Amino acid sequence: MKTYVVALDVGGTAMKGGLVTSSGEVLLSDRRATPRSEGPARVVEAIREFIDDLAAAGDGPPAGVGVAVPGLVTADAALYAANIGWKDVPAAEFTTLDVPVRLGHDVRTGGLAESVVGAGRSERDFLFLSIGTGIAGAIIVGGTPYGGSAGWGGEIGHIPVLPEGERCACGQIGCLETYASAASVARRYAERTSRTASTRPPASREVTPATAEDVVSLAMTGDRDAAAVWDEALEALSLALASYTLLLDPSSIVLGGGLSEAGPALFDPLAERLQEKLTWRTAPPLRPAALGTSAGMLGAALLGLQAAGFPDPGATWKLDVLRPAPVP
Template identity: 45%
Template sequence: MKAALAGPGGELLYQARRATGRDRGPDAVVEGILDFAAELRALGVDRFGEPARAAGVAVPGIVDEEHGTAVYAANLGWRDVPLRALLGERLGSVPVALGHDVRTGGLAEGRIGAGKGADRFLFVPLGTGIAGAIGIDGRVESGAHGFAGEIGHVVVRPGGLPCPCGQRGCLERFASASAVSQAWAEACGDPDADAADCAKAVDSGDPRARAVWQDAVDALADGLVTALTLLDPRVLIIGGGLAEAGETLFSPLRDAVRRRVTFQKLPRIVPAALGDTAGCLGAGLLAWDLLGTDPHGPGPHGAGPDGTTPTTTTPPEVTT
């Protein structure tokens, strides 16, 4: 878990990390989040003379942002956890926002990171799986049912490898960091080899690594061109562990996307700027939006709960 006290422009005023405690069960994870949030709100009093004014939390899995429920998170063992209500009870009268981890990360990248100033962007982190965040005019789309941006489950290789979602040939089965790790481990015969090792082997000229890497890049480009055809983003932001390979990834990826576009307008393809703090910062921005304080314009709810629009002197909120 990552948590922070954040200012209205996304500045990190204090940050901390701790284990989720998921080995102790799903209820322990929830309790850990509640405790963490309460501690940071109290820290606001110690450091700024007032408690934090709002809270934002970003969680993985399927999230019902409207009702504040963590619907399903396999890695945490959650089903229908009313996290927003639980945080509201623990923190008192503080308004709470709940968001999906990838979408909140995309929100931060779009407003204050690599996509700053872009009216339309797509944020795609390449990690254990692949998801996406669709940014429009400073907001991120969750969709009618909370599934917007699930680019990892676009089929790019029909009849290909089976995916846990029930389909075959999904993008994340070929272009995620875990997929590259698996393919490289099989190709080099080392079960402990991972995507970072593959990238290093690519740089050293290993033809086996180059073949694995190019397969992943080609699959990724196919998925991204489908997305940009539908969404027409101005900026395409690539993050996650695989993006840490830098130009080893971005140079062939830009070429592969360029070769595939015809009538589409080619977006800028850039690395994410905020690293693994993006989700935490995005949760903070969600919280500021509750108060109507958005450094890029008025929030969706207008003035704050006290009838005023908070300024940068407002004490920061806790995000987890």
């Protein structure tokens, strides 16, 4: 019988779960929708059901449970999440199983996995930056994700980068996320082209691309509107990363999230701009995340193993066994 934990990564739209052994073997992985529209109590119930169902597929009871959740969170409670709506949910509420449970912040948990077994495994001090629908970071200091005094640490997406800029959904002005998240790149291109399209003859109007990836591709092939939007996103990112570098002197910056898959179109110009801004010191290298969309779930497994009392979980894990069967 293999010792395993149940690991769950709860996002605003989907939950990724799995059974992971103490040696890092992913025995099973699965994915379910997060029933956010049915209210926070139903989301907690759905998490409980998912954990129960995963554990039922295991060989005997799990040693522990780890759950990565969004918002403000401690190891013992999910305090607040704007996108789910829950408030002060104790960790024990998330499972009916009589085993130790540990919670973690979603991005910091992904950063933990990148730190222990992923792109940062040989580093002690780095930034894991997730650029997806939003932008968030995990500040890894001394090998440990740093959450700050109250759990709000790492909210790099809301660093103001443009004093006279656009208002962010958070209420502040000119946040990084307003310019450089995947959602913002797509939105800003749509807004810009709807303005320029009205000054062109109807025949030259093009269908607005739906995604940030489309905008990046268009920028690479010389579309002026796309290039302008992408240029602003890169400028905002390099400003925020220059500030981060000056404050914390990371050995590298690991980029994850959907937009990081833009590859050289992101990494090359961003590295160049970051170095331009840091005139007197060497910029830290930018590196792609290694664990992709599994980072949160694997980090949750590490939390479950910590809760179960395993010393130094992940130390012996090999990256090749961490690639679970593709989550359906």
